[in-house]
Amino acid sequence: MILPDGILMELITKEQKQRAILAAVFYVIFIVTSVQFLFIRGFANLKPVYIFNISGDVFAMLMGYVLFICCLIDVQKTGKDLKWLLYLLNAAYIGVFTDSIAWLVDGVSKYSAINFLDNTLYYLCAPFEVFCFWKYTRTFLDIEKPHLRIINKLQLFGLCTSVAVRLLNMFFKFYFYVDSEGVYHRTGIYLFSMLYVFSSIICTLSILVIERKNLQLYQIITFFTYVLGPTIVSVLTIRIYGLSIINAVIMLFILLMYCVLNVMQGREKAIADRDLALASGIQEHILPRIFPPFPERKEFDIYASMTPAKEVGGDFYDFFMIDNDHLAIVIADVSGKGVPAALFMMVARTIIKNQGLYSRKMNPNTILAKVNNQLCEGNDLEFFVTAWIGILTISTGKLKYSNAGHEYPCYRKADGNFVIVKEKHSPPLATMEGLVFKGGEINLEKGDVIYIYTDGVTEATNSNNELFGNDRMLAALNENPDGTPKELDNAVRTRIYQFVKDAPQFDDITMLCLKYYGANEKSDVI
Structure with missing residues (x-):
């Protein structure tokens, strides 16, 4: 690309640095907060399974930060593709952070308010994650069809409804509540909180199947793996209170999805770049470029x-x-x-x-x-x-x-x-x-x-x-x-x-x- 005095490169570098610094501040604050709560609570006061959950969450947060920086410096990721991938990553990161805090404050009466607010935020992450995954999938397919626009509106309606019901839970406590001793409890209709999540996942997978001609086989497998992996883990652990690995698994599969899609795209792009570099060099040199x-x-x-x-x-x-x-x-x-x-x-x-x-x-x-x-x-x-x-x-x-x-x-x-x-x-x-x-x-x-x-x-x-x-x-x-x-x-x-x-x-x-x-x-x- 021909750049006048490096203007474009300076603008991009400045924006990338600002994003990276901002990400570093917030991501590190979340990690430090989790570790700080861990020491305040004390290892001796935590069940072994809680320590296992928290350790997995902290590791997932570190993994999420590294992936965020990779997305910022990756020249292949731009525009809406990058935007929705980062939104997905950030929603998953907040989910991991709130999960770690939930286990650290659970059962401590003086932290009952924090426990309730933290779990409310945790419940909000899931619908945002599946909505961002839908938007990322749609932008990746790069297809504008009437039925996709209708589905997009339905997805947005489902997100808004799901968020509204979760906020109402703060007053009516029909999904979960925290008792006076600071202990978190699920209600009998907890599973309904996942209705939009599973519906959105099924819808997104269906679109991938319908539009499979626009994707290569490895891309289809990668998208399905991202969905099915956490879904299987979620189904297996949904009724097991005390074991929470779903958020760390989601972060792992986001990393897997990013790596597989980028590595394969990188190989294909390298072949094309070899030929295009020669054509670009020829074109650049036939235009006058010495001034005055x-x-x-x-x-x-x-x-x-x-x-x-x-x-x-x-x-x-x-x-x-x-x-x-x-x-x-x-x-x-x-x-x-x-x-x-x-x-x-x-x-x-x-x-x-x-x-x-x-x-x-x-x-x-x-x-x-x-x-x-x-x-x-x-x-x-x-x-x-x-x-x-x-x-x-x-x-x-x-x-x-x-x-x-x-x-x-x-x-x-x-x-x-x-x-x-x-x-x-x-x-x-x-x-x-x-x-x-x-x-x-x-x-x-x-x-x-x-x-x-x-x-x-x-x-x-x-x-x-x-x-x-x-x-x-x-x-x-x-x-x-x-x-x-x-x-x-x-x-x-x-x-x-x-x-x-x-x-x-x-x-x-x-x-x-x-x-x-x-x-x-x-x-x-x-």
Whole structure:
């Protein structure tokens, strides 16, 4: 991934460090609290089975903390996948913690209130765990179907109902209670507290069976093992008061699920990465990446960047001197993603550059017409390309351009703000032979700036499915409108990363910015 001055890496590292530190504080506090209660209560005052339960819980908490840190530093876990896995892990962790405290305070009258509140929180963990597992499974399947949306609403209703009934238990004590001596007791209808839990598990397993074609065999086995392992343990111990290993078992199976899915995905990804690394390296080196590209030219400054959504992208930018007085700038977006789009991108870039270099009339409309006809030949995959090409006459500042279905450019006059220049588009390239392209003309003056970009900028999406949009893009550009092209690029890119945060990137983000200083004028650009 191409990063401007390491901005993205700095943001990710900072966020990961903050999460890791916060996790360390809370997770360690819970572990220390359990150990502290253990020493306050004293080993001699605990039954051997209680010590066994508490030891297992403390070990499970340590295991949960290590797994939490692994999730944060794992680059394969991002977006909603990571969010619901962490929610599941945290719910299980609180379940383990409350279980350990329950055994430590049980039978101590002065801790009866703590015992009751702790068990209430313990009872709340189970429905949250199965709901998070459902959400994690759904995001892992990455399928949007009407019946799944209905099931999701039913799952949410079941969670809310289950939580409400558990809270009512604080007043009516129909699931459990703690007597005046501080001893915990289950009631005869205790099993009803698990009704939503088992219903949710059955529902999730059923969806896995129905959608099994979207999963590999080892993934199906892993999901089923996570559910069936703790379920079997729960059934075997549900009526055995004094033995509580279910929460530690759940934590163990979360670790197992994480390890199996990640190890297998890692092996598959390693094979793909080997091929993609070569393609990515080729693509990175064919785009201009040395700035300033024309240090001897003081009449203008130019900067561009491209961040692919995948290892290779379908966007590209280019700029080149046609002759001593004419500069061509190009930005384009190929439909599709991945290696096929990247290959078509390289073909399109080569054709555009060849037509630009050898065009006698230097007319962007004519260049695009010829490029379009060539791209239509043998386009069996039916790719198309949106493109914006401009030719600047450096001595006069006249910029002729043509827009083939691409995003509207942003333009700033000296001492003004950036605005979007809206006008009628021509069709994209490679859609049909014989197309006629129309363009426009801008007379650049000293200090004027032209900013062009692909739809990956405005359509960058956060976890709430909100688009970055034109308004945020213009606001980022206008924070420091007098900045250099590189500073303007970095400003927009920083705002995009702050807006999107950990949501996955679905489209390439490409920008090109040109600032005109005037013919034979000395600029402050070094």
